[in-house]
Each structure stands twice: as C-alpha cells, then as structure tokens.
Amino acid sequence: MRRRRLVEFNLLTGVVLGIVGFYVGWWLGHLVKAPSLDYFDDTGQNDIALFVAYFTGVVGFLVGLGFANYPVQRMLGKPPSLREKETEGIGRYFGLCTDHKVVGIQYLIGIGAFIFIGGLNAMLIRFELLRPTHLAWNGNNYLTLVGLHGTMMMGMMTSGILGPFANYFVPLMIGARRMAFPRIEALTFWLLMAAGTILMTALAFGGFPTGWTGYAPLSVQANMGMDAYIAFFALVGLSMTLLGLNMLATVITMRAPGLAWGRLPIFVWGTVSTSVLMLLAAPVLISTLFMLALDRTAQTGFFNDQAGGSPYLYENLFWIFGHPEVYILALPGMGIVLELLPVFSRKPLWGYRLAVTGLLGITLLSFLVWQHHLFVSGINADLRPFYMLSTELISLPTGFIFVCALGTLWAGRIRLTVPMLFALAWVFNFLIGGLSGVFLSDVPSDVTTHGSFFSMAHFHYTIMGGLVFAFFGAVYYWLPKMTGFELDERLGKLHFWVMFLAFNSTFGPLLVIGFLGMPRRVVTYAGYLQGANEWVSVSAFVLGASMLVFVANLVWSQVFARVPAGANPWGSKSIEFQLPSPVPVHDFDRIPTFGPDPYPYGGIEEAGFDGTRPAVSPARPTP
Amino acid sequence: MWSRRGHGWRIAALTTIGTAIVLPLVVFVLGPNMPPGKGTPVATSQVTDNTVLLVVMTPFTVFILVYLGYALTAFRAKPGEEGLDGAPLRGHFRSQVAWLASTTAAVLFLAIFGTTELLADNGAGGGAGPNPVTKPGGAPLPVQVIGQQWEFTYRYPTYGGVETATLVLPVGRKIAFHVTSLDAIHSFWAYELGVKADANPGVDNIAYVETKKISTFHVRCAELCGLWHGYMSDTGHVVSDADFASWIAARKRQFAPVMKYLPKYSSSYNPDPTFRAG
Ligand code: HEM
Ligand SMILES: [Cu+2]
Ligand SMILES: [Cu+2]
Numbered sequence: 001m002r003r004r005r006l007v008e009f010n011l012l013t014g015v016v017l018g019i020v021g022f023y024v025g026w027w028l029g030h031l032v033k034a035p036s037l038d039y040f041d042d043t044g045q046n047d048i049a050l051f052v053a054y055f056t057g058v059v060g061f062l063v064g065l066g067f068a069n070y071p072v073q074r075m076l077g078k079p080p081s082l083r084e085k086e087t088e089g090i091g092r093y094f095g096l097c098t099d100h101k102v103v104g105i106q107y108l109i110g111i112g113a114f115i116f117i118g119g120l121n122a123m124l125i126r127f128e129l130l131r132p133t134h135l136a137w138n139g140n141n142y143l144t145l146v147g148l149h150g151t152m153m154m155g156m157m158t159s160g161i162l163g164p165f166a167n168y169f170v171p172l173m174i175g176a177r178r179m180a181f182p183r184i185e186a187l188t189f190w191l192l193m194a195a196g197t198i199l200m201t202a203l204a205f206g207g208f209p210t211g212w213t214g215y216a217p218l219s220v221q222a223n224m225g226m227d228a229y230i231a232f233f234a235l236v237g238l239s240m241t242l243l244g245l246n247m248l249a250t251v252i253t254m255r256a257p258g259l260a261w262g263r264l265p266i267f268v269w270g271t272v273s274t275s276v277l278m279l280l281a282a283p284v285l286i287s288t289l290f291m292l293a294l295d296r297t298a299q300t301g302f303f304n305d306q307a308g309g310s311p312y313l314y315e316n317l318f319w320i321f322g323h324p325e326v327y328i329l330a331l332p333g334m335g336i337v338l339e340l341l342p343v344f345s346r347k348p349l350w351g352y353r354l355a356v357t358g359l360l361g362i363t364l365l366s367f368l369v370w371q372h373h374l375f376v377s378g379i380n381a382d383l384r385p386f387y388m389l390s391t392e393l394i395s396l397p398t399g400f401i402f403v404c405a406l407g408t409l410w411a412g413r414i415r416l417t418v419p420m421l422f423a424l425a426w427v428f429n430f431l432i433g434g435l436s437g438v439f440l441s442d443v444p445s446d447v448t449t450h451g452s453f454f455s456m457a458h459f460h461y462t463i464m465g466g467l468v469f470a471f472f473g474a475v476y477y478w479l480p481k482m483t484g485f486e487l488d489e490r491l492g493k494l495h496f497w498v499m500f501l502a503f504n505s506t507f508g509p510l511l512v513i514g515f516l517g518m519p520r521r522v523v524t525y526a527g528y529l530q531g532a533n534e535w536v537s538v539s540a541f542v543l544g545a546s547m548l549v550f551v552a553n554l555v556w557s558q559v560f561a562r563v564p565a566g567a568n569p570w571g572s573k574s575i576e577f578q579l580p581s582p583v584p585v586h587d588f589d590r591i592p593t594f595g596p597d598p599y600p601y602g603g604i605e606e607a608g609f610d611g612t613r614p615a616v617s618p619a620r621p622t623p
Numbered sequence: 624m625w626s627r628r629g630h631g632w633r634i635a636a637l638t639t640i641g642t643a644i645v646l647p648l649v650v651f652v653l654g655p656n657m658p659p660g661k662g663t664p665v666a667t668s669q670v671t672d673n674t675v676l677l678v679v680m681t682p683f684t685v686f687i688l689v690y691l692g693y694a695l696t697a698f699r700a701k702p703g704e705e706g707l708d709g710a711p712l713r714g715h716f717r718s719q720v721a722w723l724a725s726t727t728a729a730v731l732f733l734a735i736f737g738t739t740e741l742l743a744d745n746g747a748g749g750g751a752g753p754n755p756v757t758k759p760g761g762a763p764l765p766v767q768v769i770g771q772q773w774e775f776t777y778r779y780p781t782y783g784g785v786e787t788a789t790l791v792l793p794v795g796r797k798i799a800f801h802v803t804s805l806d807a808i809h810s811f812w813a814y815e816l817g818v819k820a821d822a823n824p825g826v827d828n829i830a831y832v833e834t835k836k837i838s839t840f841h842v843r844c845a846e847l848c849g850l851w852h853g854y855m856s857d858t859g860h861v862v863s864d865a866d867f868a869s870w871i872a873a874r875k876r877q878f879a880p881v882m883k884y885l886p887k888y889s890s891s892y893n894p895d896p897t898f899r900a901g
Pocket of ligand 1: 119123125147149151153154157187208213457468506519520522540543
C-alpha cells in the first residue's frame with residue numbers, strides 16, 4: 001500500500017516550482033555584472049538573467065514533478081520504489097510515471113497540443129500572405145510567426161512518432177514490459193513540455209527573427225526572444241539524445257529470448273535507426289546552441305568573423321545536426337508505413353532485408369551531406385560535387401523503402417481502411433518530396449531553388465506529407481489499441497480526403513511559386529504572385545480545417561460514442577494486437593514467444609517458399 | 624484470376640506508354656518554361672539542366688504512379704475476401720536487382736552531369752567562394768555586391784570604387800560579382816540572371832555570369848537577415864555599353880564629394896561589431 005503524502009508530486013507542484021524557479025533565476029541573473037555587459041542596463045535586455053531563469057525554472061519544474069525523489073532517497077540510503085505511478089487511474093497521466101504506455105499517451109496529448117499551436121501559426125502566416133504587401137503582421141511579428149512555427153514543428157515532430165508510438169509499442173513488440181530506463185523515458189517527455197512552454201515565452205521577449213535555423217550573426221544581434229529559441233532547442237536536443245539512448249539500450253538489451261534482430265518488426269528498425277541519428281546528431285545541436293548562448297552573453301566570438309570566429313562555423317555545425325534531423329523526421333514515417341502496408345495488404349513485408357538496409361543506409365549517408373544546404377554560400381565550393389553525389393546517393397536507400405512498399409502491395413488483398421489510406425498517401429507525397437529534392441541536390445538547379453518557396457514546399461512534402469501522414473496512419477491504427485475505443489471510420493475518411501487534397505493543393509503550387517522566384521520568409525512578395533498565393537492560403541485554411549475534423553473525431557469517438565474496439569480490430573498479426581485493448585498495466589502475463597517472421601500472413605505452402613525456414617507460427621503470446 | 628506474369632507485363636506496358644506520352648510533354652512543353660528563363664547563358668544552361676532532371680525522373684515517376692494505380696485496382700480485396708490473406712511473397716531477387724541497377728544508373732548519371740555543368744559554367748551562377756575552381760577566360764568586369772541591413776549596394780572597383788544603390792550592368796560582358804556583407808548573412812539573388820550567392824561578413828564570394836540582352840531583372844535577398852528582410856528587393860538593369868558608360872560617369876560625378884568618406888575598396892569590410900539590431 002502506498003502512503004498518502006501531504007504534498008503529492010505532480011504537474012501542479014511542477015508548475016508552481018517551475019514559476020518560482022524562473023523568478024529566482026531571473027533575480028540571480030541580474031546580480032552578474034561586468035564592464036562588457038553594460039549594455040544590459042542600457043537596452044533592458046539581460047540575456048544572462050533570462051538564461052539563468054530558464055535553467056532554474058526547468059530545474060524547479062522537474063523537482064516539482066518528483067524527478068529528484070529517487071536520487072535523493074538513494075543518497076539518504078533509503079530504498080526508493082523502482083516504479084512510480086504504475087497503477088490504474090487518471091492521476092498517473094499528470095506526473096512522473098514510469099509506465100511506458102502512460103508515457104506514450106502523455107506524449108500523444110502533449111506533443112499534439114504543441115503541434116496544434118504550430119499549425120495555428122501556419123494559418124496566421126498564410127493569412128499574411130493573402131496580400132503581396134503588408135496585411136496583418138509587421139516584419140518582426142511575421143518573422144516571429146515563421147520562427148515559432150518552424151521551430152515548434154521541428155522540435156516537437158522529432159519525437160512525434162517515437163514519443164507516442166515507440167514508447168508505447170516497442171517494449172511490447174520486443175516482449176520487454178518496460179523501457180531500459182523508465183525514469184529517463186518520463187524525463188524526455190517532461191523536458192519537451194518545459195521546452196515548448198519556453199518557446200512560447202519568446203513572444204513575451206520580442207520574438208526572434210531567425211526562423212528555425214538561427215543563423216549567426218543575426219541570432220547574435222537578435223533581442224531576448226532568441227534566448228527562448230536557444231533554450232527550447234537545447235532542451236529538445238537533450239530530450240532527443242536521451243530518447244535515442246533509451247530506445248537503443250532497450251532494443252539492444254531487452255529483446256525477449258529468441259527474438260533475433262532479423263525477426264524484429266520493421267517499425268522497431270525504424271525506431272532503431274532514428275535513435276542512432278538522435279544520439280549522434282542532437283549533442284551537436286546542444287553544443288552549437290551553447291556556443292551561441294556564450295556569444296550572446298559572455299561576448300565570446302565563435303561566430304563573429306572579427307573576433308576570430310566565423311558565421312560559416314554556425315552554418316556547418318547547425319547542418320551537421322540539421323540534416324540528420326530531417327531524417328530523424330523521415331525514418332519513423334517509413335517504419336510506420338512499412339508496418340501498416342503488410343497488415344492491410346494481408347501479406348508479409350516484401351523485401352524485409354532490403355528495407356532494413358534502406359533504413360540503415362539512410363542513417364549512415366545522412367551524416368555525409370550537410371553542405372548541400374550551403375551550395376551557394378561560398379564555403380568549400382570545390383567540394384560541391386562530393387556533396388551533390390552523396391546527396392543523390394541517399395535516393396538509393398530511399399528507393400529501397402519505396403520498392404519494398406510497392407512490392408508489399410503486389411498480389412495482396414488490399415483493404416482501404418483509414419490507416420491504409422494514410423500509408424498510401426505517404427507513398428505519393430514522399431515521392432513528390434523526393435523528386436523535388438533532386439532539384440535541390442543539383443547545384444546548377446539549386447542556384448534558383450535554394451532559399452525559395454520551392455525548398456519550403458519540398459520539405460513540407462517530406463515532413464508534412466511524409467511524417468505527418470504516417471503519424472495519422474499510426475494514430476488511426478493504434479489509438480483503438482491504446483484507449484480501447486474505436487475511432488469513427490466515416491469521419492476518419494473525411495479527415496483523410498480533405499487533408500490529402502488540401503495538402504497537395506497547398507504545397508503543389510508552392511513548388512511553382514518558388515520556381516517563379518519567391519523567396520522564403522518574406523512578408524512581401526511580387527504582385528504577379530498574388531493569385532497563386534491566395535489559392536495556396538485558402539487551401540491551407542482547408543488543410544487546417546481538416547485537423548478540426550480529426551479533433552472532432554477524437555472527441556466524439558473517445559468521449560461520447562465509446563465503441564469498444566476489441567483486441568484486434570484490424571486482424572493484425574502483430575503482437576500488440578494479441579493483447580487486450582487497452583493493454584493492461586503489466587503488459588503480458590508471461591513473456592511471449594516469437595516466430596521467425598513478424599508478418600506471418602498467408603499460408604507457407606502457397607508461397608512456393610523454399611521451405612528452409614521453420615513453419616510460421618503466428619506471433620502470439622502463450623497465455 | 625489473371626496470372627501474376629500478366630500483371631507484370633501490363634504494368635510494364637502501361638509504364639512504357641505513359642512515359643512515351645509524358646516525355647515529349649516534358650521536353651517540349653514543360654522544359655522550355657523551366658526557371659529561371661533564358662536571360663543569360665548561365666540561366667539558359669540551368670533551364671537545360673532542369674529539363675534533364677525532369678527527363679530522368681519521368682520514367683520512375685510514371686512507373687510508381689502506374690504501379691500504385693494498378694495495384695489499388697487489381698489487388699483490392701473483393702467483397703467476401705476480407706478475412707483472407709494475400710500471397711506470402713517475401714521478395715523477388717530479380718526485380719530488386721533491376722530496381723537497384725536502374726536507380727544507381729540514374730543517380731550516377733545525375734551526379735556526373737551536375738558536376739560537368741557546374742564546372743563548364745564556372746560555378747553555374749552560384750557563389751563559388753573567394754577562389755573559384757574554374758574561372759571564365761578574358762577579364763570579367765568586377766562588381767562588388769555589399770549586403771547590409773537592409774539593402775544591397777554595389778561598387779565598381781574598375782571605376783574608382785564608386786558605390787551605387789542600383790545595379791546596372793553593360794550588355795554582352797562577363798561579370799564577376801564579388802558578394803560580401805557588412806552585418807548578417809544575406810544572399811544576392813538575381814533571378815533572371817541565374818545568379819545566387821550568399822553575402823557573408825568578411826568573405827568575398829564570387830559568382831560569374833555573362834549578360835546577354837538589354838533587360839531588367841529582379842534582385843532579392845534570399846537569406847533571412849532580420850526585420851526588413853521581406854522588403855530587401857530591387858530591380859537591376861542590363862544596358863548598352865554606351866548607356867553604361869554614361870551612367871557610371873554620371874555616378875562618379877554625383878558621388879565624387881562623398882568618395883573620401885567611403886572606405887577604400889577591399890574584398891571585404893570590417894564594420895563595427897558592437898551593435899545590436901532587431
Ligand atoms: C497546416 C500545415 C502547414 C502549413 C499551411 C505550413 C505553412 C508554412 C509556411 C507558409 C511556411 C513558410 C513561411 C515563410 O517562409 O515565409 C512554413 C515554414 C516552415 N514549416 Fe510549415 N506549414 C505546415 C505544417 C508544417 C509541419 C507539419 C512542419 C514540420 C513538422 C512544418 C515545418 C516548417 C518549417 C521547418 C518551416 C521553416 C521555418 C523557417 O523558415 O525557419 N510545417 N510553413
Ligand atoms: Cu539536408
Ligand atoms: Cu538581406
């Protein structure tokens with residue numbers, strides 16, 4: 001039995017201590033004085049105070065949530081509980097909980113809320129672009145909106161699939177019952193929530209003008225809102241590093257007996273490759289932002305060409321992180337799509353090994369291409385052929401993913417359920433994303449497309465058309481498993497079709513607008529582009545409205561209709577669908593045994609299979 | 624049910640027909656309209672380049688779309704089949720090899736082609752750093768582009784280093800843009816010329832182009848540089864030799880009184896770093 005404490009550690013205490021911590025830090029920071037910091041008083045812009053305040057605020061928040069309890073009790077020699085809040089009841093969602101399924105749902109709601117805010121920003125951006133001249137926002141507010149939108153999306157979506165779905169399902173898929181480091185798992189989530197809140201505070205400090213890339217020296221000049229960007233992204237980086245580490249440790253060490261690497265569902269491979277990228281790339285981001293923070297506070301000159309530094313250094317470091325980052329956004333989507341296609345084609349995954357090679361090939365190559373973002377910057381101009389080649393080489397492993405997706409459809413019995421529609425839309429959207437990427441990878445062509453709306457449309461095709469569509473596929477596929485209640489199919493199809501058509505009608509024309517010479521991140525544009533921009537804006541509003549259909553579906557089906565989903569609504573042979581919905585707190589009664597094939601669809605005789613492998617046993621936990 | 628072989632042949636046939644229809648459209652209709660137009664030799668070869676990329680992509684795109692369309696019609700579960708599984712195929716070596724071979728060939732071709740274009744065109748209009756690997760013959764007219772918050776100014780070192788707020792170029796001349804910045808990073812984008820080069824403080828980023836016809840062109844800043852970035856655009860002019868000579872002579876006269884306040888022409892400048900702007 002748990003004793004009731006006078007003060008329970010939960011979200012409320014976290015928020016209270018967070019706010020207290022913020023003000024304590026703010027006050028402490030103002031005590032720092034030095035001659036080179038005189039301008040703080042002149043401008044009222046004390047960056048040191050703000051950084052210290054963010055730091056102490058986050059620490060207070062985490063302490064309030066109860067993250068200090070375990071280490072403190074260990075130091076005091078008391079044996080602390082290994083599990084926290086692993087019970088039934090709604091309270092466990094509002095605090096530090098070490099149940100991987102609770103963390104998954106926390107992620108889904110928490111990240112979903114911030115992505116919703118990011119989407120609202122996009123609507124405000126598109127509103128301004130209804131007119132070629134100034135309409136609603138001045139230059140500073142427009143740039144802040146672009147920066148908030150881009151940064152929020154890039155920061156939150158990195159964990160958009162791993163956070164909710166890998167945390168929830170990878171331990172089930174490998175028969176593990178929990179993650180390797182459950183407290184770190186919870187920490188990654190709460191760090192993100194703190195980060196998102198901090199980014200919103202940029203609005204209170206004048207916003208920031210740099211977009212999501214934060215290029216120096218602009219970011220060194222910028223006012224205090226920039227500090228919010230730095231703190232946000234550094235916390236996201238920390239969360240990513242820990243998430244990647246935790247996932248890798250879990251998959252490497254905690255697979256059930258007999259679950260060899262070649263038997264893992266492809267989604268687990270998607271998670272593993274993403275985690276490798278997170279673990280190796282995110283620390284670069286943290287260090288880069290640390291240098292930027294020092295340039296802004298201690299007046300170092302890392303990125304100042306007159307103090308021995310260089311703006312190129314920032315660009316290089318940022319993209320050494322940034323390009324792997326875009327694959328951190330792409331790989332989980334691939335994992336989801338290849339996981340869904342077999343279920344709804346009722347076939348094994350076609351070319352399992354090829355798909356794994358593809359995922360790992362992308363992982364490796366994505367570290368070798370970063371200067372394709374700097375083709376016209378003048379740095380290492382003689383290396384451009386190399387970066388052109390390495391970038392184009394990535395289309396080979398990406399092609400593997402495509403051919404495996406297509407092959408899985410071959411001679412299947414395809415059911416166009418809502419998750420399947422989203423998975424198929426991924427194939428279409430990512431195709432366009434990849435094709436537009438060919439222009440950007442080709443230096444002569446990039447001279448026009450670099451920094452234009454073309455490149456903006458390109459990465460929305462890969463991230464929104466790729467990752468976000470895969471995300472919704474995963475939501476429709478797995479949410480009934482997570483909550484026990486079905487999502488409405490008719491509303492789901494409505495959501496899909498509106499979103500798919502509006503998405504293409506938004507970003508397809510943007511490719512053309514970019515070709516016609518409209519740069520990114522501009523609040524005014526040439527008059528002859530107004531018609532096209534109006535079309536795009538209206539489409540974007542429809543796209544935004546499709547999200548409301550989803551929210552309506554969510555609320556209606558999960559709060560009001562509450563149709564029980566049953567254990568296996570899709571007839572999936574994946575292990576999580578052999579468990580009750582929602583999955584019980586202790587996951588399995590006994591660790592399940594796994595067959596040699598994660599996708600045992602179809603009889604083995606019919607296959608003309610060479611028969612060297614043992615007969616397929618359905619992946620089903622022995623009761 | 625149709626044999627699986629039949630499916631393969633039908634998809635191959637549809638792909639071939641589709642490609643045969645789309646390719647001419649790409650080459651003759653889409654290609655000539657590709658950006659950035661044929662304002663200069665460099666821009667023209669960018670148009671060619673874009674067309675070649677489209678041509679290489681076409682068969683792959685047509686194949687994938689045909690395949691998707693075909694699979695979604697032919698392999699749909701018929702009513703009553705919902706509970707049944709499809710054929711348990713786990714791969715097909717020959718088609719995997721064929722896919723790998725064709726995509727590899729396309730990628731290698733693109734990389735080699737892009738590299739030749741880049742070198743043949745002396746950087747293809749892109750900023751090639753302070754020491755470009757290939758340079759055009761003859762003596763190109765040097766024009767310095769200075770990005771600053773929030774405008775571009777232009778200096779003509781061969782005309783006494785005079786600095787102007789508009790960009791005027793003589794027709795039929797090779798030009799060497801020397802792009803640099805006084806503050807944040809900007810990017811000098813002359814759309815119709817097919818030129819884009821980042822302006823970095825302390826860096827002399829060189830881009831070559833040859834003007835072809837008397838025309839005007841758009842100049843925009845293509846790298847986010849702060850508050851008024853969205854307004855950092857102007858119009859450049861390519862004019863006849865005689866017009867250029869009289870224009871630059873007029874500018875020299877006009878700015879003679881202030882020349883002594885300008886810093887001496889140099890490949891980059893040292894502005895005061897201790898300022899803070901929005
Ligand atoms: C409702 C759907 C969306 C719409 C209508 C939309 C619209 C836009 C627009 C118009 C811009 C460019 C603003 C400018 O350059 O002036 C932009 C930038 C951006 N968007 Fe989105 N977006 C959407 C969803 C997303 C998603 C889901 C992501 C990523 C997960 C994303 C990531 C970004 C990024 C990284 C930028 C670049 C910001 C920068 O320039 O620094 N967007 N978006
Ligand atoms: Cu990249
Ligand atoms: Cu600029």
